[in-house]
Amino acid sequence: MGVRKNQRDLTATERTNFVNAVLQLKSNGGYDTFVRQHIDRASTDGQSGAQRVGHDTPSFLPWHRKYLVEFENALKAIDPSVNLPYWDWTTDGTGSTLWSNDFLGPSGVAAQNYRVASGPFAQGSGNWTLNVRSDSFTFLRRRFANGVTLPTAANITTVLAIGTYDTSPWNRNATGSFRNALEGFQGPNLHNRVHNWVGGTMAGFGSPNDPVFWLHHCNVDRLWAQWQARFPAQSYLPGTPTNTVVSIDGGMAPWASTVTPRSQLDHTQWYTYQ
């Protein structure tokens, strides 16, 4: 069983091992498959009448939990010691060592259209060209804090106090919904705004092309786990088949029909959070 740590608590060796595993997954083609899955999901989620599986929907949380486990397993196949780290947005902003050149690298250079120019994920490093994309850029881009602030601890306290998983109409209009507040369409906006805070590649369909995607969603997943521990009597909703969304026993594309929200509720079968 893996232990997922705060990225700031990783040892130098753990940081290096994580970066190297990600670079190897990129070089063997596996990484781009994950990017493709996200673009497929994001574009389908917005089609009229289509079932929304990954975004703007109750299964936003279990879909991404499964997506992260699959990615983490792909890294473990390369280096079994690697676990996904999480990014606590409330403590690590622009000055964090998260963005150092031996880890995820810095924000982009304004004069170069916000190209990330150093670190392991700069295109110039020779190891990180964006192949599967929803825009024309083959290089990673970031534009930190462009009119956006990161969520505060108070924002998170507000969202974690919402005692109902989700509510009708099961989309961005849902009120009194933990899922919708965590995803960011209502309330203080947690998940969506962090994508926008990083900016550039992280703002679009192809956001997993930025490795910080995984650390960001790991923190989203951690908050869901905290909510589950706080409200053990509350489960995923909707509990019965509901038009255009995935109910608790519905299958989540692109995985087998057995990969339902219910199958994802107990994360301790795969990992714990430190």
Added chain:
Amino acid sequence: MNDSPNTKPVSRRRALGIAVASAGVLGVSAFVGVQGANPGVALAGAPEGTEFDETYQGRRITASAVAGPEGEGHHHGTVDVRIDGQPLHVMHNSDDTYTSSVNHYESHRTVREAAYRAVDTLGDGSPVGNYQ
């Protein structure tokens, strides 16, 4: 729409849009060419702001409403949006806002605002529509 602090002030964008649109008279003749190249069917009762052809930040932006499946209302129609001819994937959300592939985690009140925001984010880049 959410009320979070990261939502851009819309009033400035709307004001810009009006100024650009009123200066873009030449767009009318060019729009015919775009329609000719696009198999989509323009809706007679298209929602306001889904049909335009203008220049923003030096980029040509065109938008045309495309009919949705039979029996569905205009909320289910799609919008064909292009930046210098390249298709920008724009979704019409359940709260009547619009979201593009370039700014997947934002919502905008109009197609025009979504397109402007995409141009601002892309700089000299372009959207890629055929990512499947």
